[in-house]
Amino acid sequence: EPEVTQTPSHQVTQMGQEVILRCVPISNHLYFYWYRQILGQKVEFLVSFYNNEISEKSEIFDDQFSVERPDGSNFTLKIRSTKLEDSAMYFCSGRAEETQYFGPGTRLLVL
């Protein structure tokens, strides 16, 4: 059964650096999402993406964040200048009909 994959599994970066988190959704999914979970807190919605554009975003998703799907397979989340509070687990998901399927996540640590 196909699965959503994410790379890297762990990323450590210095504050102010740019990071790119990558996701490969299941091929027949049309809607894609990024969520994050800060340690000890809820899983929070960041952004949804459909037809090569953002369809909805949360207040967390400010100008420091961007998403794209440049080659029709990889779905990336870029954080331009990381802050300490960006340390979290970042999950990608794809939606088929009404159900979302999640990747294993990338644990980002900003020092």
Add this chain to the structure above:
Amino acid sequence: AQSVSQHNHHVILSEAASLELGCNYSYGGTVNLFWYVQYPGQHLQLLLKYFSGDPLVKGIKGFEAEFIKSKFSFNLRKPSVQWSDTAEYFCAVNAHGSARQLTFGSGTQLTVLP
């Protein structure tokens, strides 16, 4: 805005005990309801979902959940838990007509003692 509450933060049970995890949501319109499970070191996996129809839904691994519209609840149940059910359980909703992003509860950590 929709919200989801899970009242039990940590539940500890012995094997063969029955399980019920509470989930209440707040939203004025029609929602889809989900339970996801996250085993240690693994990703979020769908346990079961409710869209419409029979309010009692069955999922994988013997789990079931009942949607009670009047109580805005979608509690998860299992008659007899196993040690392998030790995991974190998340209730989530999405609203019809939106980008269908999920709103999650805070999660319940279930520990099953052998």
